[in-house]
Amino acid sequence: DTEVTQTPKHLVMGMTNKKSLKCEQHMGHRAMYWYKQKAKKPPELMFVYSYEKLSINESVPSRFSPECPNSSLLNLHLHALQPEDSALYLCASSQVSRDETQYFGPGTRLLVL
Amino acid sequence: GESVGLHLPTLSVQEGDNSIINCAYSNSASDYFIWYKQESGKGPQFIIDIRSNMDKRQGQRVTVLLNKTVKHLSLQIAATQPGDSAVYFCAEAKGFQKLVFGTGTRLLVSP
Numbered sequence: 001d002t003e004v005t006q007t008p009k010h011l012v013m014g015m016t017n018k019k020s021l022k023c024e025q026h027m028g029h030r031a032m033y034w035y036k037q038k039a040k041k042p043p044e045l046m047f048v049y050s051y052e053k054l055s056i057n058e059s060v061p062s063r064f065s066p067e068c069p070n071s072s073l074l075n076l077h078l079h080a081l082q083p084e085d086s087a088l089y090l091c092a093s094s095q096v097s098r099d100e101t102q103y104f105g106p107g108t109r110l111l112v113l
Numbered sequence: 114g115e116s117v118g119l120h121l122p123t124l125s126v127q128e129g130d131n132s133i134i135n136c137a138y139s140n141s142a143s144d145y146f147i148w149y150k151q152e153s154g155k156g157p158q159f160i161i162d163i164r165s166n167m168d169k170r171q172g173q174r175v176t177v178l179l180n181k182t183v184k185h186l187s188l189q190i191a192a193t194q195p196g197d198s199a200v201y202f203c204a205e206a207k208g209f210q211k212l213v214f215g216t217g218t219r220l221l222v223s224p
Contacts, residue, residue, distance in 0.1 A: 042214030104156035
């Protein structure tokens with residue numbers, strides 16, 4: 001099973017709302033990632049968790065708050081977002097070692113009004 | 114600076130042709146590269162990878178070539194099919210657990 005699942009598929013929120021994106025994998029991977037992808041652009045790394053601990057934060061604004069409650073789940077909490085945060089948010093997972101393939105979920109398409 | 118880029122934004126081919134998608138990278142110390150396929154409305158899908166100790170690696174209908182001398186990577190797709198239509202990204206492992214994606218090439222396959 002090489003599946004990473006993400007919910008919801010689509011999300012529309014206002015700038016004062018609080019929402020969460022969820023990601024789940026059952027491949028036994030201990031590294032999980034959040035990426036942001038704008039239209040017609042490549043994915044850009046936001047956060048990396050290794051063994052449920054935040055290991056990389058690519059200078060992401062604090063209105064994005066990641067959480068890794070266990071080795072299979074990854075959340076991204078959203079608060080006070082801006083319209084320019086509208087994008088496809090991708091979750092990925094991999095083994096924790098150098099040069100491991102990352103497997104991506106289908107993404108959550110977020111629209112901030 | 115370090116960057117991963119693609120030469121062509123769009124490649125149009127006929128069904129049955131062979132397709133070649135190119136990628137240039139600038140970090141000569143990079144030792145792991147991945148090709149991903151992204152269909153509309155979906156996440157990137159792993160196609161094939163290659164490590165710097167190899168020049169060529171083959172999969173099912175796909176071949177990746179790595180030329181370290183000129184820092185160039187290519188993806189060859191044999192007998193291209195309409196289902197191959199997608200955006201293709203090369204990605205470079207830049208440090209531990211960090212992938213940097215190229216700008217992407219859209220492959221259009223016409224019947």
